[in-house]
Amino acid sequence: MEKKEREYNENQVEGRNAVLEVLKSGRDMEKLLVLKGNLEGSIKRIIAMATEKGVVIQEVSRQKLDELSQTKNHQGIIALVSAHEYVEVEDILAVARKKEEEPFILLLDGITDPHNLGAILRTAECAGVHGVIIPKRRSVGLNATVGKTSAGAMEYIPVARVTNIVNTMEKLKKEGLWIACADMKGLDHFDTDMKGPLALVVGSEGEGVSRLVKENCDFTASIPMYGQISSLNASVAAGLLMYEVVRQRKFGKQ
CATH class of the missing domain: 3.30.1330.30 (Ribosomal protein L30/S12)
Incomplete structure (x- = not known):
């Protein structure tokens, strides 16, 4: 029972x-x-x-x-x-093709807080992200809390759930995408070219992007910090980076 x-x-x-x-x-x-x-x-x-x-x-x-x-x-x-249906990675790429846009995909490496995932989905939908990819392990799924926090965005943005993030990254590279890793030690995102076909990797709330995933990224992008605290909430960091991609694509890099 x-x-x-x-x-x-x-x-x-x-x-x-x-x-x-x-x-x-x-x-x-x-x-x-x-x-x-x-x-x-x-x-x-x-x-x-x-x-x-x-x-x-x-x-x-x-x-x-x-x-x-x-x-x-x-x-x-x-x-x-009825249970929410996940899509395949190919379905996300098809969304970009249908819109005649260069792919813009978000990979989440170990987001375990449903409130963070919901907030990320909400921002991703608003920023025009074609789809989000999450791992089957070490990650929250599309549960009720995610749906509530996303304010309905979960119904519109495709989400794929994969067994292996690194293997998925390799497939995306073969499709012509560059893989950018959100990392505090990376190049300032204002100085990073993110205008082409892109998959942006955002790590977990506590540990960030895992070592193996980071090693397989093409480049890193960091958010400059000017205060006493050295890191941002995962959903806030994801939002800032997504909208930097929007800024560069829509309004030019500089």
């Missing part, structure tokens, strides 16, 4: 914005749980959309929502959906 409950809860999305984006994306939704008596504002809009799509809607108590919630910030609504 315990196992069933755990699997059940893994396939849920929480919070008004995240649930709304799931409905808009067309993803299958099995059931919508809403706080009893709370049928106003954005909840009313969500219920109308869910009803139109034939989704089962169930009014429940706040206690029930609190018990089910993984994020502890459900905002009176939880959607039970």
Whole structure:
């Protein structure tokens, strides 16, 4: 019984914005749980959309929502959906080809905090990243907390899950991509050319990019530090580097 409950809860999305984006994306939704008596504002809009799509809607108590919630910030609504589908790396490259753009891919080497992954996905979607690649081990997957923190971005940006990051990097190199490693000891990212087809590697919250992955990158890019603290949160660092790529591509390097 315990196992069933755990699997059940893994396939849920929480919070008004995240649930709304799931409905808009067309993803299958099995059931919508809403706080009893709370049928106003954005909840009313969500219920109308869910009803139109034939989704089962169930009014429940706040206690029930609190018990089910993984994020502890459900905002009176939880959607039970089919498991999120990961894509293949080839699918991400196909997105770039379809848009007739040089590939811009994010590789995450060991992000274990779901809030960081959600924030990274949100920024990546806004920055026009074609897809994100995460490892199957030593990494958080696309769970409810990631979906909530991404504010719906998880529904739009392709995410591939691979067994071996280094092997994936080699495949991307054969496709013509350069691999840039986010590293505090690297060249200042303002002086790093990141305009071509690129895969940007961002490491874990504590240890950064692992040694083997770093050794297989083509070059490194660092964020200059002028204060007393020597490192940034992983999602903040990823965001700064992604938008440096945007700046160089859209507005020129200098």
